[in-house]
Amino acid sequence: MPAGAQFTRLNCVTGPPNDPIEETPDNRSSWTRQPRLAKARAAFTRGLRTLLAPDGLPTGAAVELEAAFGDIGREVLAAGPGRMGRVRAQVAAVPPRMLDWMSTQVIEHPAVLYDITGVEELCARQNRSIGAAVGALQLALLAAASASTFEGGPILAVAIDGVVGQVAAVVHGVCDWYNTGSYVHRRLEHLGITADVAEVRRLTNAALMSRGKTVDEQKLRGATEARLIRRWAGHGIVDALPFGSSLGKASVKAAHRIDHSDLVALLAVLRSGA
Numbered sequence: 001m002p003a004g005a006q007f008t009r010l011n012c013v014t015g016p017p018n019d020p021i022e023e024t025p026d027n028r029s030s031w032t033r034q035p036r037l038a039k040a041r042a043a044f045t046r047g048l049r050t051l052l053a054p055d056g057l058p059t060g061a062a063v064e065l066e067a068a069f070g071d072i073g074r075e076v077l078a079a080g081p082g083r084m085g086r087v088r089a090q091v092a093a094v095p096p097r098m099l100d101w102m103s104t105q106v107i108e109h110p111a112v113l114y115d116i117t118g119v120e121e122l123c124a125r126q127n128r129s130i131g132a133a134v135g136a137l138q139l140a141l142l143a144a145a146s147a148s149t150f151e152g153g154p155i156l157a158v159a160i161d162g163v164v165g166q167v168a169a170v171v172h173g174v175c176d177w178y179n180t181g182s183y184v185h186r187r188l189e190h191l192g193i194t195a196d197v198a199e200v201r202r203l204t205n206a207a208l209m210s211r212g213k214t215v216d217e218q219k220l221r222g223a224t225e226a227r228l229i230r231r232w233a234g235h236g237i238v239d240a241l242p243f244g245s246s247l248g249k250a251s252v253k254a255a256h257r258i259d260h261s262d263l264v265a266l267l268a269v270l271r272s273g274a
Contacts, residue, residue, distance in 0.1 A: 040143035047140055048072070051133035051164075054171055056126045057178060058109050064101050065174070068094045069167065091166045095229040098174050103201045106181030113183045114190075119255040126175040127248045130168055137164050166233060172248045173232035179251035180204045180258075187258055188267075199270050201225075203263070207254040215261040217269055 052069060053062035072087055113119050141164070181204040188195050195203070205228055206219035 040140050043140035043143065044137060047133055047136035048167075051130060051137065051168060051171060054126050054133070054175060055129035056111070056122050057175060058105050061102075061105070061174070061178070064098065065094075065171065068097050072163075072167070087163050088166070091163065091170060092233040094170055095173065095232050098170075099177065099201070099225070099229070102174060102178055102181065103197050106178060106185050106200060106204070107197055110182035110185045111179060113179065113186055113255075116252070116255050116259065119179055119183055119252050122179055123175075123248060123252055126172075126179075130171055130175075130248070134164060134168050170232050173228075173250075176208065176248065176251040176254070177204060180207050180254040183251070183255050183258055184263075187263060191263060193264065193267065195267060199267060202270060203266060204254075206266075207257050207261075208250055210254075210257055213257060213260050215257045215266060217266065220266065220270055 048069075049066065052065040069090065072090055111118075111122060113122065181200055184200055184203050184207065185195070188200070202220050202222075202224075203215070205224045206217075207215050209219045209224045209228055210216040
């Protein structure tokens with residue numbers, strides 16, 4: 001074949017070196033999707049960090065929460081089977097670890113809570129902070145779902161939203177526990193009573209898990225804490241919704257129970273081993 005003919009045939013297949021590639025709806029969508037997905041993932045990571053650093057907790061709480069949840073932000077948006085199960089297991093493992101850390105905080109760095117009004121104001125700050133972070137996370141999920149197939153797109157985004165609800169429930173629970181523990185510690189101080197970490201921890205658990213107007217003596221048992229933890233990690237989807245949430249309000253109710261209870265008698269029950 002003559003050289004000129006061969007060159008002409010090659011040009012028919014590849015086009016001249018500087019010819020622009022024809023833009024089609026398919027490749028245009030592919031080009032724009034990747035930057036949108038990267039921005040959505042970055043927004044999700046920022047929102048998660050904000051959620052794990054709610055206003056009104058001790059400075060170290062954000063560090064502990066982020067360490068406890070680990071790489072959950074990358075995990076929920078990563079590809080691959082089984083990641084939702086791993087994420088949920090990770091969420092369930094956080095509350096016991098946080099209670100171990102928070103028990104010392106309410107003794108060494110209690111919140112400045114001396115009355116019910118103070119508890120209400122601190123709860124309101126925490127709830128606003130958590131609510132804003134959850135809203136940002138949900139917007140990031142919508143953006144990510146529209147920018148990627150997500151191995152199921154919006155369906156998986158809804159599943160991830162459920163995980164966000166569980167994380168928010170745990171954060172709410174940690175805030176409620178810190179508020180209640182701090183209030184117990186301040187009230188005992190007011191009575192001139194020194195209680196150790198284990199005693200304050202059990203009184204706090206009982207105050208949160210009681211249902212009446214006073215702290216139920218039966219709730220001083222160790223099994224109460226396990227039920228409290230299950231409430232945080234097991235009902236996150238419902239508890240993250242404003243109309244279904246008991247979390248974020250629990251410490252105010254607990255503070256009322258503490259004010260109507262005989263803390264000296266409850267502490268005596270703990271110390272007697274009954």
